[in-house]
Each structure stands twice: as C-alpha cells, then as structure tokens.
Amino acid sequence: MSFNTSERYNSVVIEFKGNVMGGPDAVSLNEKLHELIDDGKTNIVVDLGKVKFMNSSGLGMLIGALTTMRKAGGDLRIANATDKIESLLIVTKLITVFKHFKSVEEAAESFQEN
Amino acid sequence: MSVKASTEHLAEVRDFVAAHAQNIGLSQKDISEIRLAVDEAYTNIIKHAYKNDPAKQVSIEIGSDNSKLWISLMDHGRSFDPKKYSEPDLIKRIKQKKRGGMGVYLIKKLMDQVQYNRKGTTNEIRMVKNL
Numbered sequence: 499m500s501f502n503t504s505e506r507y508n509s510v511v512i513e514f515k516g517n518v519m520g521g522p523d524a525v526s527l528n529e530k531l532h533e534l535i536d537d538g539k540t541n542i543v544v545d546l547g548k549v550k551f552m553n554s555s556g557l558g559m560l561i562g563a564l565t566t567m568r569k570a571g572g573d574l575r576i577a578n579a580t581d582k583i584e585s586l587l588i589v590t591k592l593i594t595v596f597k598h599f600k601s602v603e604e605a606a607e608s609f610q611e612n
Numbered sequence: 613m614s615v616k617a618s619t620e621h622l623a624e625v626r627d628f629v630a631a632h633a634q635n636i637g638l639s640q641k642d643i644s645e646i647r648l649a650v651d652e653a654y655t656n657i658i659k660h661a662y663k664n665d666p667a668k669q670v671s672i673e674i675g676s677d678n679s680k681l682w683i684s685l686m687d688h689g690r691s692f693d694p695k696k697y698s699e700p701d702l703i704k705r706i707k708q709k710k711r712g713g714m715g716v717y718l719i720k721k722l723m724d725q726v727q728y729n730r731k732g733t734t735n736e737i738r739m740v741k742n743l
Contacts, residue, residue, distance in 0.1 A: 521619065551626075551644075553651045554714035561706055582644050589721045590714060591702055 499523045499549075499556075503530065506606040509541035510534055515548040520555030527559060531566050540572020543605040547578035552586060564596060573597065577605035617658045617687070618666040625654050625672060629683055632674045636681065638743070645722040646683070646741060652715040653685050653737050661689030661735060676743070680724075684738045691735045692716075694728045 499516045501523075512530070534542070544560070560576075567574040575597040579587065587593040599605035613628050615621040626647045633643045654670060662668040671686040699720075700713040720726055725740035 517623070519619075519622070551647065551651075553648060553655065554718055555655070557714060565706075582641075585641075586648070586718075589718065595703065595706060 501527065501530070503534075506543070506602065507610055509543050509606045509609045510539050511543045511545055511602055511606065513545040513548060516550055518549050518552040518556030518559065520553075520559040524555075524559040524562060527563055528566065531563055535566075535570045535572075540567055540570045541609040542567050542572065542574040543599075543602055543609075544574060544576045545578050545602050546576055546583050547580065547602075549580065549583055552583055554590075557586070557590060557592060561592070561595070573609075575599060575605045575608060577602045614669055614671045616666050617662045617664075617668040617670050617689075619655070619658060620666075622651060622654065626651050628672065629674055632676070633681060636676050636743075638681070638741075642741060646681070649719045649722040649739055650683060650685070652719050653683075653739065656692070656715050657685060657687045657689065657735075657737075660692065661687045663689075678743070680740050680742050682738060682740045684736050686734050686736045688733050689735065691730050692728055692737075 499514055499518050501512050501514050504511050531542070534540070564574045577599045578601060579598060587596070597608065599608060615625060629650045630643050630647050633646050657670050658664060668687065668689060673684045675682055697716055700717055702714060702717070705713060719739065723739040724742045727738045729736040729738065
C-alpha cells in the first residue's frame with residue numbers, strides 16, 4: 499500500500515492506494531498520524547477509493563488508526579469506499595464504528611460542523 | 613499449487629484462485645470474496661500453524677463442479693481446533709483494543725461451508741462456495 503496526504507478545509511485527507519494489508523504499512527501510517535497529532539491536526543479523512551484489496555490485517559490497521567485519532571481528541575472518517583470494501587465493512591460490522599461518507603468532500607465537510 | 617509459507621506469496625495465491633474462479637464464470641463479487649477468504653486462510657497458516665517460518669510449505673488445491681467451487685489449503689504445522697473457536701464480538705474486541713480474531717470470522721461469512729480436517733500430520737481447511 500502507499501498513501502499520500504493533502505489538506506481540505508480543516509481536515510487532512512489520507513488517500514490509500516493498492517493493497518491494504520497492515521504489516522509494515524501500519525507502522526508508517528502510525529508514524530504519519532503521530533506527526534499530524536504533533537502538528538495539532540486530528541481530523542482525518544481516509545480516502546478508500548483507490549484501494550484494490552483489503553484483508554483483516556488492513557482492517558485492523560484502520561481500527562488502530564481510528565483509536566489513535568479518537569484518543570488524540572479527533573476522529574478518522576472514511577470516504578469513497580468501493581462496493582467491495584463497503585461490503586467488507588458491513589460483514590465485519592465495522593461500518594457502525596466508522597463515520598463513513600460517499601465522497602471525500604462530504605467527509606471533510608462533516609468536520610466543519612464540529 | 614505449492615508455495616512457501618510467506619506473505620511474499622499472498623498475491624500469487626490470491627491470483628491463483630481468482631484465475632480459476634474467473635474461468636468458471638463467477639461474478640466479480642464472488643471472486644473478490646474467494647480472494648479474501650483464501651488470503652485469510654493462508655495468512656492464518658503462516659502465522660498460527662507455522663509461526664512465521666518461511667521454510668515451510670503450503671499446498672493449495674482448487675476444484676469445481678456444476679454446483680460448487682472448493683478450495684483446500686494444506687499444511688503440516690500446528691492444527692487449528694474449530695471446537696475452541698467462538699465467533700468474536702468484533703465491536704467489543706475493538707473497545708478492549710484486542711487485535712486479530714477476524715480472519716476465521718471473515719472466512720465463515722464469505723464462504724458457504726468451511727471444514728477443518730486433520731489426516732496424520734496434515735491439516736486441511738476446505739472452503740466451499742455454492743454456485
């Protein structure tokens with residue numbers, strides 16, 4: 499997996515690309531999140547539109563990231579999940595844990611309401 | 613096919629089963645469910661049966677008839693006792709910050725039938741998707 503970050507309104511958008519399978523990616527994502535927290539940026543949108551494949555380790559990484567951001571007083575919201583990823587979130591009931599939005603725009607806007 | 617027990621081969625294993633599923637005309641949804649189930653089963657063998665020893669071998673067989681597709685993964689490591697498995701409450705686990713436990717749950721949800729067999733020193737997980 500690779501990811502890149504950009505800013506929209508008062509949130510940071512992290513775009514995931516490729517195969518989301520945890521492992522070493524979880525370490526680099528965690529480092530990135532802690533950098534953002536240190537900069538006072540705790541509103542995160544994860545854009546899942548370019549994810550090709552995700553397994554339970556990838557889901558575990560996403561949950562870890564969510565916990566990190568909520569602990570820091572922010573949130574991690576997901577956007578743009580493909581049908582495949584959405585059905586994975588439904589099967590695992592994780593859809594109830596994440597605030598999820600159809601587009602990055604909507605997810606970023608949702609932080610404006612805070 | 614037979615591969616070493618390493619996450620390096622995950623994509624190869626997923627592609628192997630996906631190619632067969634594609635050849636028999638399964639839908640994209642079914643193919644992606646099978647890819648994920650096999651990924652989880654193979655990962656569990658690497659982690660739990662072989663405790664991350666990449667020298668060990670995993671055999672994968674796939675077959676189908678008019679009514680079903682089946683996939684077997686075989687190893688010679690520690691066996692998994694399905695009797696000791698209970699469906700995890702995933703939300704509760706997240707609150708308790710426990711990782712893992714999701715793989716077997718996913719396999720059972722994604723496939724129509726899952727069996728664990730042990731013959732001699734061979735463990736087999738056999739997963740069936742009804743067509």
